[in-house]
Amino acid sequence: MLIECVPNVSEGRRTDVVDQIAQAIEGVPGTRLLDRSSDASHNRSVITLAGEQEPLKQAILAMFEIAVAEIDLRTHSGEHPRLGAVDVVPFIPIEGATMNDCVRLANETGAEVGRRFQVPVYLYEEAATNPGRKNLADIRRGQFEGLAAKMSQPEWTPDYGPSAPHPTAGATVIGARMPLIAYNINLDTDRLDVAKKIAATVRFSSGGLPHVKAMGVALEDRGIVQVSMNLTNYLETPIFVVFDAVKREAEGHGVAVLESEIVGLVPAAALIDTARHVLQLEQFTSAQILETRLRDPR
Amino acid sequence: MLIECVPNVSEGRRTDVVDQIAQAIEGVPGTRLLDRSSDASHNRSVITLAGEQEPLKQAILAMFEIAVAEIDLRTHSGEHPRLGAVDVVPFIPIEGATMNDCVRLANETGAEVGRRFQVPVYLYEEAATNPGRKNLADIRRGQFEGLAAKMSQPEWTPDYGPSAPHPTAGATVIGARMPLIAYNINLDTDRLDVAKKIAATVRFSSGGLPHVKAMGVALEDRGIVQVSMNLTNYLETPIFVVFDAVKREAEGHGVAVLESEIVGLVPAAALIDTARHVLQLEQFTSAQILETRLRDPR
Numbered sequence: 001m002l003i004e005c006v007p008n009v010s011e012g013r014r015t016d017v018v019d020q021i022a023q024a025i026e027g028v029p030g031t032r033l034l035d036r037s038s039d040a041s042h043n044r045s046v047i048t049l050a051g052e053q054e055p056l057k058q059a060i061l062a063m064f065e066i067a068v069a070e071i072d073l074r075t076h077s078g079e080h081p082r083l084g085a086v087d088v089v090p091f092i093p094i095e096g097a098t099m100n101d102c103v104r105l106a107n108e109t110g111a112e113v114g115r116r117f118q119v120p121v122y123l124y125e126e127a128a129t130n131p132g133r134k135n136l137a138d139i140r141r142g143q144f145e146g147l148a149a150k151m152s153q154p155e156w157t158p159d160y161g162p163s164a165p166h167p168t169a170g171a172t173v174i175g176a177r178m179p180l181i182a183y184n185i186n187l188d189t190d191r192l193d194v195a196k197k198i199a200a201t202v203r204f205s206s207g208g209l210p211h212v213k214a215m216g217v218a219l220e221d222r223g224i225v226q227v228s229m230n231l232t233n234y235l236e237t238p239i240f241v242v243f244d245a246v247k248r249e250a251e252g253h254g255v256a257v258l259e260s261e262i263v264g265l266v267p268a269a270a271l272i273d274t275a276r277h278v279l280q281l282e283q284f285t286s287a288q289i290l291e292t293r294l295r296d297p298r
Numbered sequence: 299m300l301i302e303c304v305p306n307v308s309e310g311r312r313t314d315v316v317d318q319i320a321q322a323i324e325g326v327p328g329t330r331l332l333d334r335s336s337d338a339s340h341n342r343s344v345i346t347l348a349g350e351q352e353p354l355k356q357a358i359l360a361m362f363e364i365a366v367a368e369i370d371l372r373t374h375s376g377e378h379p380r381l382g383a384v385d386v387v388p389f390i391p392i393e394g395a396t397m398n399d400c401v402r403l404a405n406e407t408g409a410e411v412g413r414r415f416q417v418p419v420y421l422y423e424e425a426a427t428n429p430g431r432k433n434l435a436d437i438r439r440g441q442f443e444g445l446a447a448k449m450s451q452p453e454w455t456p457d458y459g460p461s462a463p464h465p466t467a468g469a470t471v472i473g474a475r476m477p478l479i480a481y482n483i484n485l486d487t488d489r490l491d492v493a494k495k496i497a498a499t500v501r502f503s504s505g506g507l508p509h510v511k512a513m514g515v516a517l518e519d520r521g522i523v524q525v526s527m528n529l530t531n532y533l534e535t536p537i538f539v540v541f542d543a544v545k546r547e548a549e550g551h552g553v554a555v556l557e558s559e560i561v562g563l564v565p566a567a568a569l570i571d572t573a574r575h576v577l578q579l580e581q582f583t584s585a586q587i588l589e590t591r592l593r594d595p596r
Contacts (some may be wrong), residue, residue: 002592034591050592095589179588243577259580265588268566271573278576279541282557290477290563291393291589293332294300294348 002095003102004034004050004179007060007069008087010076011045012038017070018045024062030055043078044087050094053101057109060089061116064172068117071167073144083140083147084119084170091176094267102176103127110174114161117169120151121160124175129159136173144170181231181270182263183239185246188256192218196224198249202227202242209245211237224258236271240277300393301400302332302348302477303358306385307365308345308374310336313594316343322360328353341376342385346390347445349398352413355407358387359414362470366415369464370443381438381445382417382468388558389474392565393590400474401425405458412459415467418449422473427457434471442468476509478530479568480561481537483544486554490516493523496547500525500540507543522556532568538575 011017018038025033031051038045049059064086072084089109091102103126110121119264128134142150147165150156157163158171165171187195195216199205203214211233218227227246231237247257269286276284286292309315316336323331329349336343347357362384369383387407389400401424408419426432430453440448443461455461456469463469485493493514498504501512509531515524525544529535540545545555567584574582584590 002589004588004592027406032592094592190492237578239573250550257578259578261581262579265586265591267588268570268590271570271587272566274577275537275569275572279537280555280557281560283559288560288563289569290302290565291300292566293563294302294392 001052001097001101002050003053003056003097003105004048004092004094005056005060005089006046006048006092007089009045009063010043010072010073010078010085011067012043012078013040013072014070017066020066020070021045021047024066025049025059028055028062028243029058031059039080041078042080043076044080045142050053053105053108056091057105057112060109061112062117064113064117068119068166068169073170074168077115081140081143082170083144083214084166084172084247085168086119086172087140088124088136089172089174090125091174092179093176094179099126099176099178106174106176110160110172113172113174114158117161117166119161119166119169120158120163120171122171122173123159124173127175130155134239139173145212147171149160178233178235179267181234181239181266183229183231183242183260184206184263185227185229185243185260186219186258187224187225187227187250188258189225189253190218190223191253191255192216192225194250194253194255195227197253198246199227199229201249202229204246209237209242229264234267235271238277239270240274299350299395299399300348301351301354301395301403302346302390302392303354303387304344304346304390305358305361305387307343307345307361307369307373308341308376308383309365309369309507310341310376310379311338312368315364318364318368319343319345319361323347323357323362326353326357326360329357336362337378339376339377341374342378342380342469343578351403351406354389355403356408358407359410361418362415362528363413366464366467371468372466374442379438380383380468381442382464382470383466384417384470385438386422386434387470387472388423389472390477391474392477395406395426395474404472404474408458408470411470411472412456415459415464417459417464417467418456418461418469420469420471421457422471423475425473437471457536472528476531476533477565478564479532479537481527481529481540481558483525483527483541483558484520484556485515485523485525485548486556487523487551488516488521489551489553490514490523492548492551492553493525495551496544497525497527499547500527500543507535507540510540532565532571536575537568 035048067085106127122139199214199216202208213230333346365383389403404425420437497512497514500506511528
């Protein structure tokens with residue numbers, strides 16, 4: 001079973017602190033540090049690691065140990081909104097892992113963070129304990145500076161840990177979500193209004209497809225426009241459904257699709273589902289994929 | 299790097315001999331025995347294993363050791379044509395392996411088989427040293443019984459080992475080929491003539507698509523017909539090309555495609571290429587697949 005974790009830490013300037021965190025993660029056998037990137041103006045670092053449940057939990061706890069000791073939110077500033085020293089910890093099901101595995105891991109990790117570091121924990125997305133806490137932006141509203149007041153309201157009692165902010169490390173949001181696919185479709189036109197109209201039609205927030213965020217942008221160097229999207233649940237809204245919807249809308253404006261692009265990583269299943277759909281493979285199961293079988297023969 | 303190997307051994311009746319071979323393979327660390335199936339009427343067993351190059355070579359040599367000692371072609375009978383105790387050994391590139399890696403492995407293994415067991419070796423398919431030896435059926439024509447006469451012809455000098463058959467183990471065919479995809483398309487009709495005409499149009503042997511073998515068959519229990527195919531090189535003739543061709547031909551006969559099916563295993567790349575095609579993903583590389591990245595982060 002393989003779970004991915006993408007913790008966001010409120011430190012993007014002191015390289016030595018981020019180095020310490022990376023080393024702490026790499027020191028846990030059974031996890032793999034896949035990526036780290038720090039942004040000085042956001043004063044924030046995004047770390048990507050993967051592993052099985054127990055090693056992943058240990059790696060996240062090792063990360064908290066350093067972040068809580070080294071990061072002081074009272075003197076922290078940066079462009080990105082934040083609630084705590086470790087700001088958000090999503091667990092993401094990859095190979096052989098279910099969303100339930102990730103929800104359980106979020107709970108186990110959250111309980112231990114609350115107990116060991118006395119940092120309050122909110123569970124979000126698929127791990128949320130009530131609908132008002134599903135959305136990260138809602139939990140983070142008011143940021144570290146507004147946290148004491150927020151937590152005094154009964155509806156913002158944390159899921160784990162003390163009912164008051166940690167004096168320097170604030171609070172942490174831990175949860176489970178699907179992998180995010182950054183997906184763009186380029187149109188054979190320079191009409192930004194067309195890209196914006198299509199984005200408005202397909203995105204969920206204005207009545208479009210569930211789990212789709214979209215905006216229209218101009219690619220000025222190429223003289224074309226793009227529908228730039230985030231797909232937050234490729235199982236419920238598959239890539240090919242999004243492609244077909246954008247293509248159909250574009251055709252309605254007399255515009256052709258030039259190409260599409262996936263930015264960064266994509267789960268194999270998202271592409272395999274697309275093939276299954278277009279080839280009308282009714283009986284196909286992922287156990288028929290050679291590489292899956294080779295890794296897990298029984 | 300992962301290479302698959304599917305040796306065919308001329309023993310399908312004496313379970314103890316096939317057991318010994320399986321144990322010999324499993325005794326080599328770094329290889330994985332994925333499957334074995336024996337057919338008594340063919341008197342032949344097909345073994346599937348996978349691993350890195352060096353362990354795979356050692357496993358195949360361990361298999362030869364037992365097969366050469368235990369199998370005597372002079373008294374062997376069965377329905378399936380055969381040339382030797384170990385009849386054919388194809389190496390198949392899977393993850394991170396190229397066809398060149400498999401050709402090199404076929405040569406290294408062949409050289410060692412010739413030297414250590416004094417069994418003559420013909421290289422076939424992508425490893426063939428001349429076009430007349432590419433096709434397994436051509437090499438095997440005349441079978442074990444005709445081998446001494448065949449090998450006395452200059453064009454049938456083996457690639458490795460002695461220029462005369464091994465007295466009991468015959469000769470062996472070793473090579474490299476693409477994974478085979480067993481792919482069927484079901485049509486919404488009971489007209490077998492339509493399936494047969496479409497098969498004739500798409501198969502290479504009657505002027506159709508390269509690397510496609512096809513026949514029309516009736517699925518009598520369902521009252522429909524099927525174009526049943528083997529795709530022997532999905533890189534050169536992708537699955538979606540085959541699907542589109544059959545669909546177009548069927549439409550020409552006024553018949554709809556009901557569904558398609560992949561029998562057994564398929565390399566993930568064959569499906570991912572299909573998604574890449576339909577989504578017009580121009581810049582996509584396999585390094586963007588999350589699972590690939592998770593296994594091989596740098």
